[in-house]
Amino acid sequence: MNKLALFFILALFKTGNLLSQQHIARQGQVTFFSYTSVENIEAKNNQVLSILDVEKKEMAVSMLMRAFVFKKDLMREHFNESYIESDLYPKATFEGHFNNLEGSLNQTSLMKGKITIHGITKNIDIKTTIKKTGESYAISGEFNLTVKDFNIKIPPILSSNIAKVVLVKFKFQYLGYESN
Amino acid sequence: MIKNYSLLLKSLFFIVLSYFIYKSVHSYIFKSVKDSNAIFFVSSKDLANQFNNNEEKSNSKYNNKIITVHGKVKKTSLLNNRKTIILNGTTKTSIICDLDDHELANLNKFKKNQTLYIKGICKGSLKDVILLNCFIDTKKQP
Numbered sequence: 001m002n003k004l005a006l007f008f009i010l011a012l013f014k015t016g017n018l019l020s021q022q023h024i025a026r027q028g029q030v031t032f033f034s035y036t037s038v039e040n041i042e043a044k045n046n047q048v049l050s051i052l053d054v055e056k057k058e059m060a061v062s063m064l065m066r067a068f069v070f071k072k073d074l075m076r077e078h079f080n081e082s083y084i085e086s087d088l089y090p091k092a093t094f095e096g097h098f099n100n101l102e103g104s105l106n107q108t109s110l111m112k113g114k115i116t117i118h119g120i121t122k123n124i125d126i127k128t129t130i131k132k133t134g135e136s137y138a139i140s141g142e143f144n145l146t147v148k149d150f151n152i153k154i155p156p157i158l159s160s161n162i163a164k165v166v167l168v169k170f171k172f173q174y175l176g177y178e179s180n
Numbered sequence: 181m182i183k184n185y186s187l188l189l190k191s192l193f194f195i196v197l198s199y200f201i202y203k204s205v206h207s208y209i210f211k212s213v214k215d216s217n218a219i220f221f222v223s224s225k226d227l228a229n230q231f232n233n234n235e236e237k238s239n240s241k242y243n244n245k246i247i248t249v250h251g252k253v254k255k256t257s258l259l260n261n262r263k264t265i266i267l268n269g270t271t272k273t274s275i276i277c278d279l280d281d282h283e284l285a286n287l288n289k290f291k292k293n294q295t296l297y298i299k300g301i302c303k304g305s306l307k308d309v310i311l312l313n314c315f316i317d318t319k320k321q322p
Contacts, residue, residue: 026276026308029260046262047276049306066244066303067310090239090304173259 021055023137023174030063030170032145034163041075041162043068050172052137057101059111059139061094061170083152084118092117096126106131111141118150137174142167213280213313216246218299224251228269231305242302248317249275250297256287263287265298265314273307277314285316 028048034041048063065086070076080086096113111126128141144165147154154162220242222230227249231238251267254274258264263279265287277298279285290296300314 024307026306027257027259027262027264046260046264046278047303047306047308047310047312049308062306064304064306064310067312069312090243091306171260 021053023052023054023176025050025052025172025174028061028063028170028172030168032068032169033167035167036161036163038161041070043070043075043079045069048170048172050139050174052139052172052174054101054137057098059094059096059098059113061172063092065090065092078158083154089117089119094124096124098128098130101130115145117145118152120150122149135176138172139174140169140171142169144168213246213301214282214315218248218317219245220247222247222249224249224267224269224275227275227309228273231309232270232273235305239304243304245302246299247302247311248297248299249277249311250295251275252293252295253290255292256290258287265290265296266308267296267298269309273305273309275311276308277311280313280315283315 026049027046028050029044029046030048031042031044045063045068047067048061050059050061052059065084066080068076068079070079092115094113094115096111099110099112100107101109106129108127108129111128113124113126114121115124116122124143126141126143128139131138144167146165147162148164227242227247230241249267251269254266254268256263256265263283263285265277265279267275267277269275277300280300297317298311298314299317300311303310303312
């Protein structure tokens with residue numbers, strides 16, 4: 001009987017432990033920049049979801065394309081309706097694995113993963129900065145994306161307004177899964 | 181000299197005219213979010229449940245539409261300099277309301293579990309349902 005009780009306590013402890021290894025960011029920030037001589041376009045999404053599994057050294061990200069905020073309404077309209085086709089592909093996702101994630105120090109780590117935008121998945125390597133304060137993690141980084149890799153068609157008349165390579169920056173602040 | 185002067189006057193006139201056109205169009209668009217009537221009026225719990233039960237159906241029902249959500253404040257946040265109010269939905273799903281830059285309400289005055297009516301544009305759901313361009317719907321405050 002005692003052994004059984006001990007087993008349950010241990011099992012409970014183990015699950016609790018596993019849960020505590022998962023961290024969540026519900027208001028992550030992703031920004032992209034397109035610089036050309038004609039115009040600069042910047043869009044921000046402040047409601048990006050990310051889950052970080054410290055034990056498995058894994059990170060998953062999901063965002064709504066419609067939640068990107070632009071300076072001009074026309075830019076947002078073109079982005080959602082013509083380029084990204086948000087009705088057909090409402091989300092962009094990323095799943096990655098860290099090279100190392102010690103969980104104690106401020107460090108940089110290379111992450112290898114797969115990014116899916118506009119229904120197309122690409123392998124990508126991202127250099128990330130990881131900061132740990134108390135129980136919470138903050139992860140940030142940036143990378144470049146080539147627009148035509150994702151089968152995004154830009155009409156010739158607008159091709160000089162939109163960069164061929166877009167810079168993407170991200171910033172996630174994680175909290176323990178339970179406390180959020 | 182006189183010709184140049186009239187040209188200058190003409191271009192000045194057009195600049196002023198286009199500024200006023202821009203202003204009026206801008207205020208029209210801005211008004212359309214704040215002063216438009218919500219198409220749907222729903223509790224935060226109900227909205228969260230609908231998205232949990234059938235995301236696709238809820239997407240086509242709510243996405244890009246102005247809705248008023250009422251529910252209890254779970255927490256407020258100023259992360260990334262965005263004023264955000266999170267309303268309680270279900271245990272798993274909350275409603276994230278990102279306030280419009282024109283909404284000047286002070287987040288400090290909202291207390292946890294206080295009931296609020298918030299009008300905004302529904303953008304869909306991840307783990308939580310996301311509303312942007314939100315305004316506190318003062319007319320509907322209890």
